Amino acid sequence: MRAAETYPYTARDVRGVVLPMTAPALTIVLPAYNEAARIGPALDELLAYLDQAPIPRSIEVLVVDDGSTDDTVKVVGVRSGTATTAPDVRVRVLRVPHGGKGAAVRAGMLAAEGEIVIFADADMATPPDQVPLLLDALQTSDVAIGSRIQLDGSDMRASQSPYRRLLGRIFHAIASVWVVGPVQDTQCGFKGFTRAAAQDLFSRQRITSIVFDVELVFLARRRGYRLAIVPIQWSDKRGSRMRARPGLALRVAWDLLQIPLLHRGIGRAAPAVE
Numbered sequence: 001m002r003a004a005e006t007y008p009y010t011a012r013d014v015r016g017v018v019l020p021m022t023a024p025a026l027t028i029v030l031p032a033y034n035e036a037a038r039i040g041p042a043l044d045e046l047l048a049y050l051d052q053a054p055i056p057r058s059i060e061v062l063v064v065d066d067g068s069t070d071d072t073v074k075v076v077g078v079r080s081g082t083a084t085t086a087p088d089v090r091v092r093v094l095r096v097p098h099g100g101k102g103a104a105v106r107a108g109m110l111a112a113e114g115e116i117v118i119f120a121d122a123d124m125a126t127p128p129d130q131v132p133l134l135l136d137a138l139q140t141s142d143v144a145i146g147s148r149i150q151l152d153g154s155d156m157r158a159s160q161s162p163y164r165r166l167l168g169r170i171f172h173a174i175a176s177v178w179v180v181g182p183v184q185d186t187q188c189g190f191k192g193f194t195r196a197a198a199q200d201l202f203s204r205q206r207i208t209s210i211v212f213d214v215e216l217v218f219l220a221r222r223r224g225y226r227l228a229i230v231p232i233q234w235s236d237k238r239g240s241r242m243r244a245r246p247g248l249a250l251r252v253a254w255d256l257l258q259i260p261l262l263h264r265g266i267g268r269a270a271p272a273v274e
Contacts, residue, residue: 067098
């Protein structure tokens with residue numbers, strides 16, 4: 001793993017001098033692989049929201065570059081120097097060898113410095129104004145799981161193709177029986193954790209395929225963490241590189257089968273000390 005590259009973003013005084021920052025209250029982790037075309041506008045949207053958001057004012061945005069071969073890192077570096085009025089926000093880049101989204105998220109969550117850690121998709125499929133929903137839930141829980149299923153039962157994934165929705169239903173039917181129980185939307189790429197829960201769960205994560213979310217839910221339930229299901233807004237952003245091929249289906253099935261076996265005998269976490 002390469003060392004993180006830190007770009008001071010807005011910790012500056014009136015003369016433009018960069019000020020030192022203390023440990024952030026919040027880290028937002030964005031895994032990115034060859035996202036040069038989308039990461040710039042996504043960061044613009046996120047950082048513009050953070051300028052005026054009613055959330056903790058000590059914030060770290062950690063972009064995990066998953067071995068990109070394009071200009072992803074350069075684009076992030078340019079955005080990090082943009083002027084803003086937010087008093088205490090910084091952008092870091094963590095460069096890791098290409099290992100897939102699960103590996104990139106794990107690296108970012110373990111490297112995050114915030115007391116609360118959220119990971120989100122780099123295309124901002126979940127808009128930044130949903131962050132306070134996870135923060136509110138984490139006041140009384142250890143893990144907050146974004147869900148595209150709304151309180152009235154409507155599902156924001158209805159905008160996906162019929163084929164993708166069919167695959168999703170099959171996936172959930174298998175995962176719910178074998179691994180995740182009543183959690184209906186494991187694959188939403190928007191989840192939040194207390195620092196203690198993140199360090200514990202991601203240090204135990206073994207699956208790096210798209211099934212890594214299922215493993216996290218399984219681990220959180222087995223470790224006895226307080227889970228909150230948080231309905232969030234989401235849109236189907238085009239440009240996904242995931243293609244439903246036979247090889248992927250076999251990998252998903254194998255990883256689902258492995259999860260309980262990889263964590264045989266895992267016990268509950270020690271209660272947090274207040």
